[in-house]
Amino acid sequence: MIRLRPSRPEDGDRALEIWRAAVDATHDFLSAEDRVVIGEEVRAFLPTAPLMLAVDGRDRPLGFMLIIDGHMEALFIDPEHRGAGVGRLFIDYALAVHPTLSTDVNEQNDQAVGFYEHMGFERIGWSATDGRGRPYPLIHLRFGV
Numbered sequence: 001m002i003r004l005r006p007s008r009p010e011d012g013d014r015a016l017e018i019w020r021a022a023v024d025a026t027h028d029f030l031s032a033e034d035r036v037v038i039g040e041e042v043r044a045f046l047p048t049a050p051l052m053l054a055v056d057g058r059d060r061p062l063g064f065m066l067i068i069d070g071h072m073e074a075l076f077i078d079p080e081h082r083g084a085g086v087g088r089l090f091i092d093y094a095l096a097v098h099p100t101l102s103t104d105v106n107e108q109n110d111q112a113v114g115f116y117e118h119m120g121f122e123r124i125g126w127s128a129t130d131g132r133g134r135p136y137p138l139i140h141l142r143f144g145v
Contacts (some may be wrong), residue, residue: 002054002062002086004093012047014061019046022063022076029108034134052093054086065090072103091119100144106130107137116141 051064063077105112125140
């Protein structure tokens with residue numbers, strides 16, 4: 001049975017593994033150089049971030065989510081567990097806490113765009129670059145528009 005729990009310091013390495021695997025599976029649009037730079041940024045930040053984890057019956061993390069001030073900054077699921085309801089579990093939890101949850105998604109990540117729209121998020125804007133000014137357009141989404 002999959003359940004949610006807050007992350008602990010010892011979950012940092014597993015969170016990084018999940019991030020790497022998920023990015024490898026869905027972010028083929030990143031340049032090799034940007035993948036390295038973003039990886040370093042994530043490695044410096046992620047292990048101490050206040051994540052919500054989805055864990056299996058053995059308490060092994062399968063995915064993570066980060067919400068700051070009603071904005072979902074990150075949602076990454078181990079590719080081996082995609083399609084098992086982990087993403088829906090995260091979204092249901094997030095919407096119970098933040099009914100007008102917002103998020104941004106890379107325009108080139110068709111799988112993620114489809115997932116969020118299937119979950120009821122609507123497009124409210126677009127940016128030509130990501131939050132660091134890199135050439136990866138973002139779609140801005142909000143639930144309950």
